[in-house]
Amino acid sequence: xxxxxxxxxxxxxxxxxxxxxxxxxxxxxxxxxxxxxxxxxxxxxxxxxxxxxxxxxxxxxxxxxxxxxxxxxxxxxxxxxxxxxxxxxxxxxxxxxxxxxxxxxxxxxxxxxxxxxxxxxxxxxxxxxxxxxxxxxxxxxxxxxxxxxxxxxxxxxxxxxxxxxxxxxxxxxxxxxxxxxxxxxxxxxxxxxxxxxxxxxxxxxxxxxxxxxxxxxxxxxxxxxxxxxxxxxxxxxxxxxxxxxxxxxxxxxxxxxxxxxxxxxxxxxxxxxx
Numbered sequence: 001x002x003x004x005x006x007x008x009x010x011x012x013x014x015x016x017x018x019x020x021x022x023x024x025x026x027x028x029x030x031x032x033x034x035x036x037x038x039x040x041x042x043x044x045x046x047x048x049x050x051x052x053x054x055x056x057x058x059x060x061x062x063x064x065x066x067x068x069x070x071x072x073x074x075x076x077x078x079x080x081x082x083x084x085x086x087x088x089x090x091x092x093x094x095x096x097x098x099x100x101x102x103x104x105x106x107x108x109x110x111x112x113x114x115x116x117x118x119x120x121x122x123x124x125x126x127x128x129x130x131x132x133x134x135x136x137x138x139x140x141x142x143x144x145x146x147x148x149x150x151x152x153x154x155x156x157x158x159x160x161x162x163x164x165x166x167x168x169x170x171x172x173x174x175x176x177x178x179x180x181x182x183x184x185x186x187x188x189x190x191x192x193x194x195x196x197x198x199x200x201x202x203x204x205x206x207x208x209x210x211x212x213x214x215x216x217x218x219x220x221x222x223x224x225x226x227x228x229x230x231x232x233x234x235x236x237x238x239x240x241x242x243x244x245x246x247x248x249x250x251x252x253x254x255x256x257x258x259x260x261x262x263x264x265x266x267x268x269x270x271x272x273x274x
Contacts, residue, residue, distance in 0.1 A: 001208060001250040005063055006268035007034030009213070009254050012261040020053050024062055032264055034063040036254045037099065042068050043091040050098035055098060064099050065211060065252055067181070068092035068106035074126040075109035075119045075153060080128065085109075087132050089142075097138035102252065103211045105143040105172035109153045119153050120122025124162060131168050142169045143211050148177035155181070156194065158223060160201040170202065172211045175240055176227070181218035182196070186236050191243035201248070210251030214240065229257045230266060241271045 011023030020037065027035045037045070037053075045053070053067065057064050067123040069092070072085040092104045108127070111119050123144075131142055144162060147154030154179060159171035160169040178194065185194065198206050218232030230237050244253075257263035 001252075002248050004210075004244060004253050004271065005033035005251070006253045006255070006271070007032045007036065007063070008260040008264050009036045009067065009256040010038035010260065011035075012243065013259065014261060015252055019186050020049075021056055024053070024056055024060060026261070027062060028060045030261055030265060032261070034252050034269065035253070036142065037064060037066040037096065037101070039092055039095075040067055042069055043088070043095050045095050045099075047095075047098055050095045054098060054100035058233060061162050062214045063252060064096070065103045065105065065254065066084040066092055066096040066099075068104055070107065072106050073109045074123045075112060079111065086126065086130055089225060090133060093134045093140055093142065097140050099138060103132040103141035103143050103172070105145045105211060106214075107147055107154065110151060111153055111201065116153075116158075120158060120161070123153060127162065127169065131166055135243060139168065141209070141211065142166075143171070143172035145172040145213065146174045146177050148174070148180040148183075148217070148219065150181060150221075150223055156197065160198065163202055170206060170209065170211070171198075172213060173198070174213035174256075176213065176215045176217040176235055177224060179235060180217045180224040183219065184221075186234065186239075188236075188239040188243055189205075191240045192246070195243055195247045195249065207247055210249055210253075212244075212251065212253045213256050214253060215256040215263065227256055227258060229259050230263045237267065238270055238274075241267065242274050245271065245274050 012026045015026040216228030255264035
């Protein structure tokens with residue numbers, strides 16, 4: 001991609017009418033650039049609808065991403081949960097491909113009683129098998145998301161390691177989660193270090209193919225509690241945007257604040273003014 005595109009996590013609040021197509025029209029009317037399909041409670045879009053959504057997005061020059069179901073755990077002890085998680089990721093990738101989407105993201109799993117290394121090995125094996133299937137259908141990016149709690153698999157280091165070892169995988173970098181996970185990563189210098197680490201491990205291309213999540217965030221000793229509007233949180237989003245601009249980053253920036261389109265516009269306008 002040539003620049004950063006800004007958009008909403010799901011259908012804008014002010015959309016007139018229901019459904020993804022109404023959401024896309026609102027995103028376009030707001031002069032935003034992209035939208036994330038929220039399959040967080042299940043992939044409930046038919047093939048016919050997906051093709052219509054993809055056609056409309058192309059006509060409007062809007063980019064699409066998707067968020068897979070919340071109930072994914074590739075480190076589950078029960079085999080049926082592993083199978084279900086695998087199917088959720090594959091179905092998200094399949095429908096997103098029909099929508100001409102760019103990238104899918106999901107929370108990959110929990111450590112539960114496993115060590116971080118055992119968890120990594122298990123998730124890597126499952127994700128490698130998933131990617132081999134997806135590669136036969138499309139080149140949609142498979143993006144495990146950085147997570148907001150220390151109990152969740154999904155540190156930046158873990159996801160960069162996965163991305164180095166599995167083709168067609170790169171992280172979805174949720175900067176709000178990285179802040180909430182440890183209570184730091186909230187200054188220009190820290191954002192700069194994150195981008196430097198991505199470039200070091202994945203090369204400059206990774207900074208030109210980013211999938212980013214941003215929102216306000218409430219957190220405590222155990223990490224993320226819930227999302228907030230940017231101005232109600234301590235996230236230094238202006239410093240984050242300055243770091244992204246200084247690194248000439250490109251790709252998708254999805255806003256997950258409760259007032260999704262308002263903060264998406266705030267992010268875009270702030271970025272353009274830097």
